[in-house]
Amino acid sequence: EIVLTQSPATLSLSPGERATLSCRASQSVSTYLAWYQQKPGQAPRLLIYDASNRATGIPARFSGSGSGTDFTLTISSLEPEDFAVYYCQQRSNWPLTFGPGTKVDIK
Amino acid sequence: EVQLVESGGGLVKPGGSLRLSCAASGFTFSSYSMNWVRQAPGKGLEWVSSISSSSTYIYFADSVKGRFTISRDHAKNSLYLQMNSLRAEDTAVYYCAREHCSSTSCYLGAFDIWGQGTMVTVSS
Numbered sequence: 001e002i003v004l005t006q007s008p009a010t011l012s013l014s015p016g017e018r019a020t021l022s023c024r025a026s027q028s029v030s031t032y033l034a035w036y037q038q039k040p041g042q043a044p045r046l047l048i049y050d051a052s053n054r055a056t057g058i059p060a061r062f063s064g065s066g067s068g069t070d071f072t073l074t075i076s077s078l079e080p081e082d083f084a085v086y087y088c089q090q091r092s093n094w095p096l097t098f099g100p101g102t103k104v105d106i107k
Numbered sequence: 108e109v110q111l112v113e114s115g116g117g118l119v120k121p122g123g124s125l126r127l128s129c130a131a132s133g134f135t136f137s138s139y140s141m142n143w144v145r146q147a148p149g150k151g152l153e154w155v156s157s158i159s160s161s162s163t164y165i166y167f168a169d170s171v172k173g174r175f176t177i178s179r180d181h182a183k184n185s186l187y188l189q190m191n192s193l194r195a196e197d198t199a200v201y202y203c204a205r206e207h208c209s210s211t212s213c214y215l216g217a218f219d220i221w222g223q224g225t226m227v228t229v230s231s
Contacts (some may be wrong), residue, residue: 098151
């Protein structure tokens, strides 16, 4: 099973700041990595698929990069609605696995 | 509107069974692989099971293998999760989720449409 590790666990930032979230895989997942955003009481929302492709309707301030074992989600300038939990997820191997999440909260 | 609506959750005793349903609308259900993902209270996301569009390929997490089955009914545009021998650790919100497809490709294992979830509580 591929284990995904996310860092930091919590990121405290102010609106307008840049957020950089990391996801590391225990073995190569090529570029088969997705990022999701989840707000309290809501289902997750797909942001990025295959490492760097924004899903439909996702603002350009969200970008993804990386390949192999190291990946980054960047939010260029935080909007109030961006404060949430972010999960990475690999689809390279079965079983599909998620990272533990990074909470982005308001400083 | 593209939509997934889960139902069938509830309170069940350890060892009991429950069948979850997911009603799909607004898209060609038969063309997409479908999935179940769960989230225990206050915890992260856990993939549970996936089924290909034709039901040819089915996958389960080790934590549910042998206890859960997944199926789909194209005539009813519905996805199902039959859960047997339930344990306390199966307590979670269960989401159904659609495989992401672009105009040219599908991305098995990436989930672009999610339902609102249905809560399953396993407790005596």
